[in-house]
Amino acid sequence: MEATLLQPFLEKKHDESRQGEAFAPFQEDPIPYKKHFYIESYGCQMNFADSEIVASILKEAGFGATRNIEIADLILLNTCSIREKAEQTVRKRLTEFKKLKKAKPSTLVGVLGCMAARLKSRFLEEEKLVDLVVGPDAYRTLPQLISEADGGQRSVNVLLSREETYADIAPVRLNSNGISGFVSIMRGCNNMCSFCVVPFTRGRERSRAPQSIYDECQDLFREGFKEVTLLGQNVDSYHWMPDLSIEEKTGITKDHYNRQPVNFAQLLEIVALISPELRVRFSTSHPKDITDAVLHTIARHENICKYIHLPLQSGSTRVLQLMNRSYTREWYMAKVERIRELIPECGISSDIIAGFCTETEEEHQDTLSMMSLAKFDLSYMFFYSERPGTLAQRRYEDDIPLAVKKRRLQEIVDLQGRLSHESNKRDLGKSFKVLIEGNSKKSDQQWMGRTSQNKVIVFPKNEQQLQPGDYAWVQVKECTQATLIGSIL
Ligand code: SAH
Numbered sequence: 001m002e003a004t005l006l007q008p009f010l011e012k013k014h015d016e017s018r019q020g021e022a023f024a025p026f027q028e029d030p031i032p033y034k035k036h037f038y039i040e041s042y043g044c045q046m047n048f049a050d051s052e053i054v055a056s057i058l059k060e061a062g063f064g065a066t067r068n069i070e071i072a073d074l075i076l077l078n079t080c081s082i083r084e085k086a087e088q089t090v091r092k093r094l095t096e097f098k099k100l101k102k103a104k105p106s107t108l109v110g111v112l113g114c115m116a117a118r119l120k121s122r123f124l125e126e127e128k129l130v131d132l133v134v135g136p137d138a139y140r141t142l143p144q145l146i147s148e149a150d151g152g153q154r155s156v157n158v159l160l161s162r163e164e165t166y167a168d169i170a171p172v173r174l175n176s177n178g179i180s181g182f183v184s185i186m187r188g189c190n191n192m193c194s195f196c197v198v199p200f201t202r203g204r205e206r207s208r209a210p211q212s213i214y215d216e217c218q219d220l221f222r223e224g225f226k227e228v229t230l231l232g233q234n235v236d237s238y239h240w241m242p243d244l245s246i247e248e249k250t251g252i253t254k255d256h257y258n259r260q261p262v263n264f265a266q267l268l269e270i271v272a273l274i275s276p277e278l279r280v281r282f283s284t285s286h287p288k289d290i291t292d293a294v295l296h297t298i299a300r301h302e303n304i305c306k307y308i309h310l311p312l313q314s315g316s317t318r319v320l321q322l323m324n325r326s327y328t329r330e331w332y333m334a335k336v337e338r339i340r341e342l343i344p345e346c347g348i349s350s351d352i353i354a355g356f357c358t359e360t361e362e363e364h365q366d367t368l369s370m371m372s373l374a375k376f377d378l379s380y381m382f383f384y385s386e387r388p389g390t391l392a393q394r395r396y397e398d399d400i401p402l403a404v405k406k407r408r409l410q411e412i413v414d415l416q417g418r419l420s421h422e423s424n425k426r427d428l429g430k431s432f433k434v435l436i437e438g439n440s441k442k443s444d445q446q447w448m449g450r451t452s453q454n455k456v457i458v459f460p461k462n463e464q465q466l467q468p469g470d471y472a473w474v475q476v477k478e479c480t481q482a483t484l485i486g487s488i489l
C-alpha cells in the first residue's frame, strides 16, 4: 500500500517522495548508546510504521538511532517489493554500501521488509555484503540475529506469523513531525489481487487488539499529536474477536475494548472519541469491503477526516475480473455515489494500474472515463509490473509492450492532473478547518496544512500566534493542480 499523504502525480515522483528516507528520532535521545543503527525505509506507510517498531526493539537491545550512516554499527534497509523498480532501488542502494563496509568491516548490513520475505536466503547468495535478512513478522528476533551476525554467522528469519501484530511494542517515532502519527491496526492481506505481491510478503491478515490501538492513539494525543492515521492493507476487513476462554480459565478480566468483537466502524468510533481535537484518518479501503456503517461513522464524527482512499485499479469490468478485485465498474461507481450521498463533502482518491495483462485500448479508455465519472481528487498511478509468484504472473502473459504501458500511464496522469485541478477549483471561495503542519516549502512567512479532505493548503501567517498542531479556519483564494492557496479567516 502506498497511499501516502503526499500528493504526487507520477510514479517516479511518488517513489522519490517516499523512498530512501533516513530517520533519526524526532527528539534527541538523551541515553548514551554504545552502538548505533541507521535505517532507510521504502514502500508503503506500513513499512515506515514497522521501522518504528524495529527502532523500539533495537533500543531495548541497546542500539540508538543515527542519521549518520558513517558512524552506524548496523545499517538496515526496510524494503518494498510492490514493483520491480522498488526492488531495483534497493539493489542499487546496497552497492553503494560496499565502500562503507570496506572501510569498516564490522558494520552489519541487514535487509528487512517485503524483499526479505520474498527473496529469503537467496539474498545472502545474491548480495555478498548482506549479513541479515529479516521478514516483517520476525523483528522480535533481531537482537538474537544481530548477535549471531556479530559472531560471523549470516542469519535469516523470514517466517510469517498468523498472530504477530507487535501490539505490545511502543513504536519509537522516527519519521514524524510530532503532529501526525501512524498506527498499524492490522497486518497481512487475504485478498489475493492477482497483480499483488503483498499477500506473499506479509502473510495472512490479522487484526490488532483494539485496546492496544486505543492506548497508542491516546498516548500520541497526550504527547501533542493532533492526527492519527490507522493503517492496514485493507482496513475495512479489520475484525477483532476476543478470546474469552483465557478470561474464563484465569479469571483475569481483560480491558474493556478487548472483551467484545470489534469491526472497523466501531474501531474508528473508539479512536474518534479520544478527543474532538484529534483527527482520525485511515488507509487503505478496499471498495468491496467498505460498509455503510463505516460511512455513517465518518459522517457522524467531525474529527474523522472526510477523505477515503478507494483504489479503483481499472475501469474495465473484464480487467477487474482478471485482477481478482471482485467488483465491477458499475459496483465501484455505486460505491462512489453512496459515499457522496452519505458524506457530501468527502474527498476520494484512487490507485490505478495501466497496461495490465491483455488490457485493450478500449479497456484503457474505460479507465479514463471511469476516472472522470468518479472525479477523483487525487490518484497514485503506476504501470503494471509483473511480480514473481503472483497469480497474474502464473496465469497471464505480461503482453502489453512497455512503450504502450507508459503511454497509457501518461494519459492517465494527464487526466488526473486536470481532474485534480478541477477539484481544487471547486474549492475556491470555500472555507476549511486546517491542521497546521509547519512552514510552507517556499516561505517561512506561510503556513502549510491540510484540510479534512487531505488537500494541502498554504496561507500567509497573520498576527495570531499560531503554531504547528493548531487548527485554523482558512478561505481558499487561489489554487494550482496540487495546492490550495488561502488566507486565515
Ligand atoms: N492494499 C492496498 C494497496 C496495496 S499496493 C489496496 O488494496 O488498495 C498499492 C498500490 O500499488 C495498489 O493499489 C496498486 O495500484 C499498485 N500495485 C500493486 N501491485 C502492482 C504491480 N504489480 N504493478 C503495478 N502496480 C501495482
Ligand code: SF4
Pocket (backbone or CB within 6 Å): 001, 189, 190, 191, 192, 193, 196, 197, 198, 199, 233, 234, 286
Ligand atoms: Fe494487494 Fe489486493 Fe491485498 Fe491490496 S488488497 S494488498 S492490492 S492483495
Ligand code: F3S
Pocket (backbone or CB within 6 Å): 001, 002, 042, 043, 044, 045, 046, 047, 079, 080, 081, 082, 113, 114, 197, 198, 201, 202
Ligand atoms: Fe508495502 Fe511494498 Fe510491502 S507497498 S506491504 S512495503 S511490498
